[in-house]
Amino acid sequence: MRPPVLEATGLGVRYRRGWALRDCSLALPAGRVAALVGPNGAGKTTLMHAAVGLLAPARGSVVVRGQAAFVAQDKPLYETFTVAEMLTFGRRTNLRWDQPAALKRLAGLDIPLDRKVGRLSGGQQAQVALTIALARTPDLLVLDEPLANLDPVARHDVMRAIMAEVAEHGLSVLLSSHVVSDLEETCDWLVVLNGGRLQVSGDIEDLLAGHLVLTGPAELAGTLTGAGGSMGRVQVVAASRTARQVRMLVRGEPPLDPRWRARQPGLDELVMGYLRSPESVALPGLAQVGR
Amino acid sequence: MIEFQLDRSSGVSTYLQLVHQVRQALRLGTLRPGDKLPTAREVVESLAINPNTVLKAYRELEREGLVAGKPGLGTFVERGLPGGTLADHTRLRRGLETWVRQAREAGLDEEDLRTLFGAVLADAAREGVA
Incomplete structure (x- = not known):
């Protein structure tokens, strides 16, 4: 190296x-x-x-x-x-x-x-x-x-x-x-x-593989973000919601609830997600946390 | 010598597109054992992609035993892929063209065609396993 x-x-x-x-x-x-x-x-x-x-x-x-x-x-x-x-x-x-x-x-x-x-x-x-x-x-x-x-x-x-x-x-x-x-x-x-x-x-490859775009019913959003919830393995980077649906860029494992649809983000989605949420970070020191 | 192309709207990752194109060329016989693949520099100079992407594709092909890197010389094709001769491909393509024309005449649109073709492929795979 x-x-x-x-x-x-x-x-x-x-x-x-x-x-x-x-x-x-x-x-x-x-x-x-x-x-x-x-x-x-x-x-x-x-x-x-x-x-x-x-x-x-x-x-x-x-x-x-x-x-x-x-x-x-x-x-x-x-x-x-x-x-x-x-x-x-x-x-x-x-x-x-x-x-x-x-x-x-x-x-x-x-x-x-x-x-x-x-x-x-x-x-x-x-x-x-x-x-x-x-x-x-x-x-x-x-x-x-x-x-x-x-x-x-x-x-x-x-x-x-x-x-x-x-x-x-x-x-x-x-x-x-x-x-x-x-x-x-x-x-x-x-x-x-x-x-x-x-x-x-x-x-970039690790970042894309380590993030997911989740889409699901709006009422599910709390199960991901709730403190100490069963879905504690993901970190929400950015979220946007309509009345019924929520779409989130998250870091970590896909949730088990089948009502979530999950896919890998594109590079532009990843960048936009972070830029829209200046408080979110993905740095090498933190990369180990989710694994 | 193979000339790579990129379909940026396909959603398939760049390295996989390179892998697929080599496999395709091996099936069609346009690449044969002993042929040299372009160097990473040659590929990136024509496609403007990251050299590591090319190296990753070549590593994957190497892992499958299709090509081998010779230090200082380049990457060479080790073996071909069975998959019909060029004549077979031409004949099958003609048949498929007729099928597509008949399906269009019957009022099926492109999505119907894909669904039908996918279903037949899936059935054939199941029968193959059974």
Whole structure:
């Protein structure tokens, strides 16, 4: 087992207007592709900035084992530079730099080196930014909304490129996105931030297998949640009800009462369930409780 | 060489779709013993999926004894799957097409067809066991 590529312990970051991140403890296993999701202002960018050393935490710590490369969401490139000048800039500002690999990537993508960055398409700019990050031969690639503002074809192309790098070099990835469906096939670790607090961190397959969507008559809801009830093995993450029916996202074993219908949630249902109930958490320390 | 495809609306997990497609190719004879499966990198580069998904599918096929990984070389088909020749498949498909056409003419909709086909399959399985 490789040690975690990123480890945060009691991490807190404070801006003038208040805490952007509070008491955040998580460990990302090496070789994984981790999705960082949460609403605007949840602290996603703050966590990424702290991880790559762009800002200093007020509390706790965050450590990356090895080299991290970061691609910012807005304008990671200089628009007046040519692609070749961006590479030269990268080479001069980084100790680790694989120029042949960068040139090979750009040639493979048919991106002209003499073109000004500002004249490239959005998809090409994203690929140049990714190429520059990869030329630093990182152990952890941190991408802030890498798919935002890209058309579907460019989104697919960028994801293909990232996945190929993971397959080839075994690097770890932490990427943020608003669109959960973009992450469904590509990510295998989920981190949910909400209001500056960590809600979920875990293996996606384990999380999906450990949760259920239950649908049943409204009067049954109490049998699940009642303190000390016979159904004490489930933890209700989120519930929505109509007059007669209740639908719940729960964690734990399926209830025995046959009036419940149970199925596995999708990734988007899981994420929405947690985001709608900020007090619910699914973190490694708690994962053992239900088992 | 097999080329994988994904049906994102099928509800079947990605790794199982890869497993099914290899089994299907083995049944149809489009993959034969000795053939090489695409590398994880090749698959993820065309489908934009997590490499671990491909490795998981290959591990499952390996567990079934259908393929074997050779370190540094790749993953190779070990044995085929019985399931009729290509000619058998073509012939049976024609028969099924006729059946579907007759059922549509009789006023059955797609759901009726699936139900009927499922029921016949289930009956056949029960008789097979008995």
